[in-house]
Amino acid sequence: MILKVENVVKEFKFERGFFKQEAGVVRALDDVSFEVEEFSSLGIVGESGSGKTTLAKIIMELIPATSGKVVFDAERITNFRKDAQIIFQNPYNSLDPKMRIINTLSEPLLIHGIVPKKHFRDKAVELLRMVGLDESLLQRYPIEFSGGQRQRICIARALATEPKFILLDEPISSLDLTIQAEMLDLFLELKAKLKLTYIFISHNLAVIRHIADSVIVMESGKIVERGLKDAIFNSPANTYTKLLLEAARG
Numbered sequence: 110m111i112l113k114v115e116n117v118v119k120e121f122k123f124e125r126g127f128f129k130q131e132a133g134v135v136r137a138l139d140d141v142s143f144e145v146e147e148f149s150s151l152g153i154v155g156e157s158g159s160g161k162t163t164l165a166k167i168i169m170e171l172i173p174a175t176s177g178k179v180v181f182d183a184e185r186i187t188n189f190r191k192d193a194q195i196i197f198q199n200p201y202n203s204l205d206p207k208m209r210i211i212n213t214l215s216e217p218l219l220i221h222g223i224v225p226k227k228h229f230r231d232k233a234v235e236l237l238r239m240v241g242l243d244e245s246l247l248q249r250y251p252i253e254f255s256g257g258q259r260q261r262i263c264i265a266r267a268l269a270t271e272p273k274f275i276l277l278d279e280p281i282s283s284l285d286l287t288i289q290a291e292m293l294d295l296f297l298e299l300k301a302k303l304k305l306t307y308i309f310i311s312h313n314l315a316v317i318r319h320i321a322d323s324v325i326v327m328e329s330g331k332i333v334e335r336g337l338k339d340a341i342f343n344s345p346a347n348t349y350t351k352l353l354l355e356a357a358r359g
């Protein structure tokens with residue numbers, strides 16, 4: 110077990126109307142609990158608005174939970190900012206447009222003291238190669254790249270800290286269909302090579318089927334089904350899961 114989510118609840122308050130006369134709360138997460146095994150890939154699937162990104166942000170400590178907690182195994186995750194990384198859906202917003210790729214990749218090397226400064230360039234080249242890019246890109250800016258290339262750079266930057274756990278929130282959903290499959294293969298290859306643990310979030314069951322060992326199905330902030338991938342895909346117990354599967358078959 111590398112990480113445990115315990116009874117996490119997240120409520121967002123909202124106000125409506127000119128005089129803010131209407132107020133209420135949305136419960137984006139409702140008593141969510143699960144564990145993630147080291148070196149596994151947990152797929153989280155659910156329709157838009159089911160609470161997946163809210164859960165991702167709470168796990169990565171980007172927003173607080175209303176109640177409940179997330180506990181990382183202190184023996185495996187010793188330095189949270191280094192050992193746990195996140196990849197977001199949109200690689201267009203994730204990179205600083207004013208930074209050359211070499212600097213984007215050197216920053217985490219410096220912050221976490223991964224290698225001495227004189228080795229930054231070699232390490233950056235190694236990181237680019239890991240994600241299928243080459244060193245000719247080092248001096249260039251994000252604007253010069255396609256969505257797929259930008260996402261590869263985001264992955265390289267995440268790998269720079271030598272993480273053990275990566276949370277991927279819809280990492281291929283904004284990319285062209287033609288490159289989604291090769292990106293999935295890259296995620297699988299990196300996971301095996303670097304002995305990573307993944308939480309992989311997607312609204313797309315075919316993607317989850319490709320990448321996950323076990324699966325959690327979310328609906329309206331609740332976990333409605335969980336289990337090993339084959340069990341979920343071959344004999345879903347929950348009505349909502351069945352509907353998702355049917356919708357995916359078209």
Ligand SMILES: Nc1ncnc2c1ncn2[C@@H]1O[C@H](COP(=O)(O)OP(=O)(O)O)[C@@H](O)[C@H]1O
Pocket residue numbers: 121122123135136137155156157158159160161162163164
């Ligand atoms: N900052 C926020 N303020 C208010 N409501 C929010 C906020 N973030 C998310 N929500 C609401 O929480 C629910 C879950 O959203 P989200 O976690 O983004 O779902 P998903 O990633 O599965 O599409 C939605 O109803 C959404 O409108």
Ligand SMILES: [Mg+2]
Pocket residue numbers: 161162163279
């Ligand atoms: Mg989302």
